Amino acid sequence: MTAAPSRTELQDMLSRIDCDVRATADWGVPAQYIPQLAQIEPAQLGIAICDASGECFTAGDASVPFSIQSVSKVFALIAALGRIGDQLWYRVGREPSGTSFDSMVLLESEAGRPRNPFVNAGALVVTDALLSGRAPKQALAEVLGLVRALSEDDAIHIDADVARSEQATGARNKALAHYLDSHKNLREEPEKVLGTYFHQCAIEMTCVQLAMAGRSLAGLPGAPSVLSETRARRINALMMTCGHYDGSGEFAFRVGLPGKSGVGGGILIIAPGRASIAVWSPGLDEYGNSKAGTRAAALLSEATGWSVF
Amino acid sequence: MTAAPSRTELQDMLSRIDCDVRATADWGVPAQYIPQLAQIEPAQLGIAICDASGECFTAGDASVPFSIQSVSKVFALIAALGRIGDQLWYRVGREPSGTSFDSMVLLESEAGRPRNPFVNAGALVVTDALLSGRAPKQALAEVLGLVRALSEDDAIHIDADVARSEQATGARNKALAHYLDSHKNLREEPEKVLGTYFHQCAIEMTCVQLAMAGRSLAGLPGAPSVLSETRARRINALMMTCGHYDGSGEFAFRVGLPGKSGVGGGILIIAPGRASIAVWSPGLDEYGNSKAGTRAAALLSEATGWSVF
């Protein structure tokens, strides 16, 4: 275990990593399936770190808002576990899938019980649990309220244009929802679950806001107390084994920290007891994870020695 | 982060956990495919912990020797990486598989490149790399020498009867080896790789020896220096995401520590920077992992607060 880096060291590290990654200029390609994501300039990189001292450090485009997409699955999971507790696990598993985020293959062989809450099928079940008979507006208000509370920032909102675009193009997610429905693993109408899910994914945040929101999972002093230590640890465990789809093993190997990525290019990374980290760069690698963001995370882990391993 | 438990606290914990698990008496069934494993009395439990102070603590059957089986994959991986370095990763992946330890399905869809070094197919590739043209005897001497050095115990040996039994019954492993061969992912003859692999799996150790052997991966002071800190961390990452086959996510969720299980009922668990832990109980759960051993590990993680999450 390494000694915690000093304030100045941490700020220097961030600047150096920001420089290094930008110099490489290997940005990847932003998600192409909706115009709002496809149009984004790929050569952007933001990093934000909130550490145990209560301070936040930033580099690059840390204040540029982006669509958090699948990172929202973490917040929806916290909310759904808060609402229905561990009985959620009867309906969704806790194992890595070995397949891509929207695969139907394992879903079929396992009779409609998604592998984990971070593949799309699993996230739809979580959103269904979150609804629990309520209107989409109420469930969304709960997730958004949770995110605002965790970030201590009431300006965070849902980008309705992005949600609408997802709705228009989300054929694969629609297939997954109806498939879950065919196995009676949705309580609500598939269309209702989908509408809620597309809005939840369209939450817009900056790296600073996202790093703030992760402090509770990292168990940092002063973070809002919205979930037990045990639950936080377990969600971190899921982020470690399943947070990057079919690239989860690689992220664990290279970065050594639990993380959850989104197709908008954001990654929330937890260094338990030490820091909450958000990186963002819109270009993606072959698994749908931020390319420059992952590189920044790997450099940061190396520089800080924060790997949990 | 919790303060390290004192010596007395740790010893008390171990005894209490040993009692608790034995009281539950939910032992599972030992592996049935070879007589040497099938005959073992299931109601046994051993725990050993080597911590950062250099001391070792034990409970129950911590000095009973058992067949380490797939736990040996960790030592073979250390040895193979020492021999051929990171080029090993061209031949084997680093992702959890989402399927059982001896599945051929993903192997087929990924053209003979095993998902990770801890599924059987991946371990066969590791053993092939370890051979690198040498005689089985030499490769086995290297692995055994490594284990003895890590454990600081030259009495550790291979149980030849177990190796012979495996050879006689290992049809699935033979299928995997020939399948890898059909994709040119073995350099040696399949029979030679299999013979070496079956012997490597037949190493016999006690919990105390196994916990001693894990100190280097845990980065404990005074541990033999056989691999770099980076390599140790990366192997720990693989143990976290892939160490328990299709139950890896569950182990991460419940225990929160990297671990590697074997069908003999042993589990090596690493608490980075804090301790190396070995548990053993021969009865298995549905995924082929020690049932009482996993329970002991979960209680221990909870009691010590050593979860990396």
Add this chain to the structure above:
Amino acid sequence: MTAAPSRTELQDMLSRIDCDVRATADWGVPAQYIPQLAQIEPAQLGIAICDASGECFTAGDASVPFSIQSVSKVFALIAALGRIGDQLWYRVGREPSGTSFDSMVLLESEAGRPRNPFVNAGALVVTDALLSGRAPKQALAEVLGLVRALSEDDAIHIDADVARSEQATGARNKALAHYLDSHKNLREEPEKVLGTYFHQCAIEMTCVQLAMAGRSLAGLPGAPSVLSETRARRINALMMTCGHYDGSGEFAFRVGLPGKSGVGGGILIIAPGRASIAVWSPGLDEYGNSKAGTRAAALLSEATGWSVF
């Protein structure tokens, strides 16, 4: 090749087979997913044969109307090929699938091109082709018109209640349609294709009407001329290799004639150049094919020597 059975022989055969199958009383269970099918009395059996002489022979419940369900895929295929020709085959294959009728596994590995027009996914593509920009009403009028022309019976109609029930319960088909849409293998809105498909499946016919409708595929003298001899032969080939889902090989083995089954318990069977046969019994076997109907077909094939092999 056997000499054609005489009129009396054929009628005697039918009566004997009807008796034999009823005596066995191994009826299977009707499809349970919609009330209209689940409520049907299972102990029913109808057989109708139209032979080359132009005559029709019947036994048992040959005049009881039933929901033809997937047998309609044959008529939709004839209509779609008539409309867009062989370019249909760019969008759907001609190979047996080796999986159940509503599996998504092969669909995923083959990027949204269904294996053949008789699995549900393939039939949805056929219906999509049949729509070709038209309203569902028009496409349905075409299929229904075709069936009426082939049967020379304008009384044949769609059971709107059945169609509505399918719509309410067809989650798996909805999943398939959206999945096809995600691979751009639908030109129309999924909901439009599904609505048309559910209505097409709800066509109600008797064995007599169905046997009449099959005369053109059998190439019988006097049959309505709606498709070329080559096309008829090719559709028969598809019925042989793919007409009974994952039980197609078994039907070929036991009956030796091309056939297409439906979950309503009907089977259309073609003896090329000799006869068009319809059997119906609502109880199903494990693959979703009529249990007593298949048995009647096997006995009939044996008695007549009409197997094409």
Add this chain to the structure above:
Amino acid sequence: MTAAPSRTELQDMLSRIDCDVRATADWGVPAQYIPQLAQIEPAQLGIAICDASGECFTAGDASVPFSIQSVSKVFALIAALGRIGDQLWYRVGREPSGTSFDSMVLLESEAGRPRNPFVNAGALVVTDALLSGRAPKQALAEVLGLVRALSEDDAIHIDADVARSEQATGARNKALAHYLDSHKNLREEPEKVLGTYFHQCAIEMTCVQLAMAGRSLAGLPGAPSVLSETRARRINALMMTCGHYDGSGEFAFRVGLPGKSGVGGGILIIAPGRASIAVWSPGLDEYGNSKAGTRAAALLSEATGWSVF
């Protein structure tokens, strides 16, 4: 049904088809995995037809011997059914597989029971049944004796060089055999089954000999009486649904006759009651079936009107 073509017509047809196919010069590439097959000049085409009159007609390279490879699976099946009867079907299925000839995927999901006797795994089970405790030499003598009797030609033999080459390169088949063994679906040692199988596949025949050998399956007058009419029909049914691996549906669609192909470029085709046909051209298509041979078969079916559909 078309009238049987006259002798002169048939001979003219053959010559014309031979010309047409050669003119196209789309030969495909011979199997590359063993030198004996890889070295063969691809621009060769042989056709032989034995019809109900007892005469044989030939075109092109109909007297050039070639390795029959998987066509031998038909003869092994006849022999094994003769030996152990229909209990064989407890160990191997009768359904098309929807996957390639040497896939392990379905084998895994179906617990070691191969889909049909014409995929490699199924053929290994058939060979195992044929051995039934005997020495390989005896089982091979039985298959070879059967082929010679069917062809009325005692000169037919096994090419030992080909058998040896297969043995040296057959890693995938070895994997399949050990996999079957792991599911207890072999009675004999895997190596014994493999050795027998590789020799059986190395039988060398000409188109003339192969067409002669198929007369019994076609039920032609004067053919050796080695299997019942029912059994012949059922084997023909299997050839129709499963005879061309993952191209079986396509062959049924285009040719409309039961056929069994081999990687040596030969195809045995049965026109029940009419003719036994052998075509050979060593270049293969993407599924491992003879490219020019399949084209010749399609032209022949069209010209004769012998499609069973």
